[in-house]
Amino acid sequence: MHTNIRNVRSYAALLALLVLLASLVLFVAPTRAQNIDWAQLPTRYFVILHAPDEASLNEAQAYAGFVDQVYDDIATQFNHRVEVPLTLRLYPTFESYYAVNPLARDMPGIVAHADFRRRELAVVLPRTEQQTLEEIQNNIRHELTHIVASDLSENRLNTGFQEGIAQYVEIPTPEFDRKMQLMQQAVDTGRLITWSDLDNRDRIYGEPDVGYPQSLSIVAFLIENYGFEKFREFVIANAQSNGYRTALQQTYLTPPSQLEEQWLAWLPSYLDGTYRDRPIAGFDLGYPTALLEQGRYAEAETELNAAIEWLRETPQQEVLQEAEALLIRSRAGQQANAIAASAREALVAADYQQALQRVDEARRAYAAIGDVRQEQVLEVYAARAQRGLRANQQLDEASQLAGSFRIPQARAAADQAANEFAQLGDNQRMNEALALRGSLDNIQRIAGLALVTLGVLGVLASLWGRWFAGEPEVW
Incomplete structure (x- = not known):
């Protein structure tokens, strides 16, 4: 969930108002969102739903100009692409938003929220009127990160780490400094939340002026000391772990209590200003x-x-x-x-x-x-090609033998070629070899018939000669 913060005091107050909202079901059945005759503007990854008026269309077109890039950015950082299309619903008025989310009426400051189960991001457009372009883009980055983290963890990543990573991937703006001021106040007044309470949703939202900036600092500590890919592994580990502490132990091979001590030792230098130089979330290849x-x-x-x-x-x-x-x-x-x-x-x-x-x-x-x-596949291809070439040679040899009237040898070569082509599935060449063999068979039959005919003629000639020669004289 994303809020529009302009000063430290209002930030704490607005976050406090989220407690009740976060603890109840914010979303109602999709049909209630149909009170508006929603128009659709599809992009590569989103279906943007907006009111059917010109102003809302202009807003939708503005979002269409950057939401796909935000999707690619987040997908790149997490090495994970959630199923698309996602829905981005742009509420044109407060009343249209309150009609679907009545509890939000008494909780000013809500700018956007995400619903993982419906794969939907929602933005309250009037809340964004005073925001810069970077802040508007951060609304989408923040909520989309919630959906990605839920997808990777099978919706088991707890609230503290959800809010921490969603803030971490935002583009740095002056709001980041305000969060660190709140964090410094929590340190000075001894109000830090123990890591054992990070799984306590009520504790995170019950002290939002501490819970939000502290969750951000914890995620920053893990990423900047162990790498973004390792944090991604932790998010995924939550899907199969008994709890986030087990996932921390499995991923970082360090007891959570020791990680907490390391974070406390690292925190002063972070708040002294190094947070301004924090690296952009590293991309692991x-x-x-x-x-x-x-x-x-x-x-x-x-x-x-x-x-x-x-x-x-x-x-x-x-x-x-x-x-x-x-x-x-x-x-x-x-x-x-x-x-x-x-x-x-x-x-x-x-x-x-x-x-x-x-x-x-x-x-x-x-x-x-x-x-x-692919070597085995290529070896099979090469063997078949070589068999085909040999079969071609056998067919050529059969033709040459036939030309020199060496019929038996030609017939044997044609038989071998036809058999090889059949095994290769080369029906055209097989038929050519069979046709040649058929021609050779015809030639052989004709030759046989000719020999028989010549033999008969020879016998007849011999008999005829004897008849005309008469009986031999006796001397």
Whole structure:
């Protein structure tokens, strides 16, 4: 849930008003949201619902200009893409929002909320009128992060870490300084919440002026000391753990009590101003690298393109260079796949010489990127191509033998060629070999008949000669 904060006192007051709202069911059945005749504006990842008036359409178009980029940014940071399309509902008035969320009427300051089960983000447009563009984008970043974290954790990540990570991924604005002022006040007055209470929803929302900035500082501590990918592992571990403390232990291999001590020791330097220099949430290339290792090159390219676009806006130049190198590899992998596919197509077309050439090219392409997974497939392709070439040679040999009237040898070669083509599934060449064998059979039959005829004629000639010669004289 996101609120619009302009000063420390109002921030604490507004967060306090969220306690009751957070503890009750905020959302009603979708049909109640249909009091407005919602118009739809689809984007790549969202369906933006807005009131059917020109002002609301203009607002929807403004959101359409950046929400997909926010989705890509968050997906890149978490190496996870939630199912799309998501719904982004833009409430044009307070009353339209209160009609669906009546408890919010007495709780000013609510700007946006997210409903993981309905995969919906909602924004109260009048609350955003005084916000900067970065703050408006932060509303979406914050709520979308709630949905991503819920998706990764199977909706088991607790409130403290949910609010912490949702704040952490926001673009730094003056509101961040105000949160740190509240955090310093909590330290000075001894009001910090113990980590054992992070799973206590009422405690987090019961002291929102402490719970929100403290949850942010805890997430910042974990990410900046152990890395963003490790925090992502922690979020995922919540799905299968008995509780968040078990997930912390499994992920960081450190008892939660020791992590809490480390956080307390780190906190003063953070509040002294290093929070202003906090690194942008680091992007870990583990997921696209894993896709490459699995040979899923097209998927890796999609992830890396999004990562590179995001990394170019950050100071993470080494990671950017690594991502660009992986992108080159992903494209080389796709090219190798394309060559291997063309080898298969050549086999299907019975172009065995072309198939063998493509296999050699594919082997070189895969070797260049260290991919040996396709070697067995290529070996099968090469073996079939070589069998096809041998069968072609046998068919050519049969034709040559037939031309020199070596019929038995030609027939045997044609039989071998036809049998090989049949096993290869090359029906056209098989029929050619069978046709040649049929012709040879005809020739053999004609030759046999001719020999028989000549034999008969020879016998007749012999008998005829004897008849005309008469009886021999006796001397």
